[in-house]
Amino acid sequence: MPQAQFELRRKLLQLEALYDVGRALNTLRPEGELLEELMHRAVAVLDAMTGLVFSLDEKLNVQQLFTFGFEVPAQSSGVLGDPAIKQVLASREPISLAGARFLGGAPSDLLVAPMIAGESVVGILAVGGKEERGAKRGSFVEDDLRFLSSLAAIGAAAIDNSRHYHRLNVIRESLEDENRNLKQRMLREYSDRLMIGDSPKMQKVIDLVARVADSQANVLIRGESGTGKEMVARLIHGNSPRKEGPFVAINCAALPETLLESELFGIERGVATGVEARPGKFELARGGTVFLDEVGDIPLTLQAKLLRVLQEREVEKLGGRRRIPIDVRILSATHRSLEEMIERSEFRQDLYYRLKVVEIVLPPLRERKEDIPKLVRYFLDKYGKREGLRDVRITQDALQNLMRYSFPGNVRELENVVEGALALTTDPIIDSGDLLMPDRATVTAGEEISADLPSLDELERRYVARVLAFTKGNISKAAKILGIDRKTLYRMRSVLSQSGTTEEKWDIH
Numbered sequence: 365m366p367q368a369q370f371e372l373r374r375k376l377l378q379l380e381a382l383y384d385v386g387r388a389l390n391t392l393r394p395e396g397e398l399l400e401e402l403m404h405r406a407v408a409v410l411d412a413m414t415g416l417v418f419s420l421d422e423k424l425n426v427q428q429l430f431t432f433g434f435e436v437p438a439q440s441s442g443v444l445g446d447p448a449i450k451q452v453l454a455s456r457e458p459i460s461l462a463g464a465r466f467l468g469g470a471p472s473d474l475l476v477a478p479m480i481a482g483e484s485v486v487g488i489l490a491v492g493g494k495e496e497r498g499a500k501r502g503s504f505v506e507d508d509l510r511f512l513s514s515l516a517a518i519g520a521a522a523i524d525n526s527r528h529y530h531r532l533n534v535i536r537e538s539l540e541d542e543n544r545n546l547k548q549r550m551l552r553e554y555s556d557r558l559m560i561g562d563s564p565k566m567q568k569v570i571d572l573v574a575r576v577a578d579s580q581a582n583v584l585i586r587g588e589s590g591t592g593k594e595m596v597a598r599l600i601h602g603n604s605p606r607k608e609g610p611f612v613a614i615n616c617a618a619l620p621e622t623l624l625e626s627e628l629f630g631i632e633r634g635v636a637t638g639v640e641a642r643p644g645k646f647e648l649a650r651g652g653t654v655f656l657d658e659v660g661d662i663p664l665t666l667q668a669k670l671l672r673v674l675q676e677r678e679v680e681k682l683g684g685r686r687r688i689p690i691d692v693r694i695l696s697a698t699h700r701s702l703e704e705m706i707e708r709s710e711f712r713q714d715l716y717y718r719l720k721v722v723e724i725v726l727p728p729l730r731e732r733k734e735d736i737p738k739l740v741r742y743f744l745d746k747y748g749k750r751e752g753l754r755d756v757r758i759t760q761d762a763l764q765n766l767m768r769y770s771f772p773g774n775v776r777e778l779e780n781v782v783e784g785a786l787a788l789t790t791d792p793i794i795d796s797g798d799l800l801m802p803d804r805a806t807v808t809a810g811e812e813i814s815a816d817l818p819s820l821d822e823l824e825r826r827y828v829a830r831v832l833a834f835t836k837g838n839i840s841k842a843a844k845i846l847g848i849d850r851k852t853l854y855r856m857r858s859v860l861s862q863s864g865t866t867e868e869k870w871d872i873h
């Protein structure tokens with residue numbers, strides 16, 4: 365091949381290699397891989413017999429080192445003592461040496477180029493010993509050094525990039541971590557105003573709520589009546605990515621089967637005469653959360669339909685053929701033991717697992733009595749404000765009474781007791797006399813009970829009479845304390861007056 369043509373071919377090869385390497389190095393890869401690729405390309409294109417590449421950190425410590433054609437030195441930092449490398453590191457210029465002893469090897473030609481990114485040297489790329497080609501004596505030419513320098517420059521940029529990327533990644537991860545922690549702390553602080561509970565058991569619940577809120581996982585919330593299941597559901601929704609969407613709750617225990625079905629899935633027009641089309645809860649909650657309260661009360665046939673909806677993420681309205689895609693997160697709650705129901709074949713196991721991706725169990729109030737004072741304070745403020753009372757206090761004695769009580773109705777019962785006390789009191793100080801708790805009533809009514817062992821109905825009558833006496837005949841207040849509505853109480857009143865249990869005058873408010 366004529367010399368000119370040979371030169372042209374060589375140049376072309378080098379350009380191609382630069383182009384290839386540039387492209388290859390742009391895909392972010394670990395630093396070690398980048399270095400090896402760089403060295404092998406240099407050795408191949410320059411027909412060298414040996415190669416060396418290493419990277420440096422900011423303090424010029426050797427990071428990673430690779431060799432071709434000779435052993436990796438035992439002490440990688442030893443390369444920094446080599447005169448040729450020392451010179452390049454000092455001058456930041458590439459050099460070409462003839463007959464040099466590279467790292468104590470046999471004398472050979474050497475090309476050494478610095479890898480410079482910005483202000484710093486991030487590594488060194490070197491090749492040695494040009495192979496002999498035919499009659500041509502093996503020695504590097506000026507172009508070879510230029511090529512090696514270009515390759516080193518591209519490599520330096522790639523290493524710099526990958527280091528930046530790595531650094532950004534570390535920063536991003538730590539920011540994400542911080543963000544998550546802040547969110548959890550915020551939720552904890554915020555929830556402190558909504559969801560009271562310093563006891564370790566409640567702190568666990570609050571932590572779990574914070575962690576699960578962010579995800580899309582279905583959550584099953586369990587706990588006795590009045591422990592705050594619905595509250596947790598609202599808290600999860602309110603802190604989830606779906607918080608801008610609707611929160612649609614349905615009490616599965618409150619409706620008969622067919623009504624529940626149409627409430628959940630909707631109804632198509634003309635199912636029966638006069639029936640208007642109605643969207644179901646799943647449709648209404650698009651982009652938000654469906655809260656299936658008392659999920660243990662769903663009849664078995666409906667459980668099968670619900671399971672299908674959850675699996676296929678589509679609903680079919682009653683009397684319709686169209687399938688409507690759903691986009692909801694499912695939270696559910698129950699006070700029942702679903703496991704026992706499964707054993708008795710009253711609840712589908714497959715549905716159970718779908719609903720219970722995460723489970724939150726709310727402890728009963730009697731297992732976290734240390735939360736009572738703060739809850740009392742919270743409800744005193746809440747209902748005090750409503751009653752127009754300022755700076756409401758509770759006596760030590762009254763608080764002691766509350767701490768002694770077992771609260772079968774949990775937080776809801778405590779809330780009712782405080783609310784009732786505030787409705788009754790005329791001054792802003794709640795004392796034991798203002799608290800109406802069933803077992804207090806039982807204690808005072810104890811003698812009567814042991815004397816004549818009344819039936820439950822009779823006991824109810826007596827209790828209602830006692831509450832009415834307490835409220836001085838105020839029906840609204842009595843209804844509130846008893847947790848029933850006024851109409852029901854009116855009905856009872858007639859029973860009461862018939863039985864002559866009370867002689868109270870009835871002022872109707």
Ligand SMILES: Nc1ncnc2c1ncn2[C@@H]1O[C@H](COP(=O)(O)OP(=O)(O)OP(=O)(O)O)[C@@H](O)[C@H]1O
Nearest residue numbers: 558559560561588589590591592593594595775776
């Ligand atoms: N930790 C808490 N801090 C403040 N208020 C609470 C807490 N837990 C419950 N409550 C209040 O107690 C009442 C009952 O709570 P909620 O309705 O969430 O209970 P539930 O478990 O759904 O009850 P049920 O089983 O009867 O449906 C609500 O008024 C709620 O605001």
Ligand SMILES: [Mg+2]
Nearest residue numbers: 593594657697
């Ligand atoms: Mg509830």
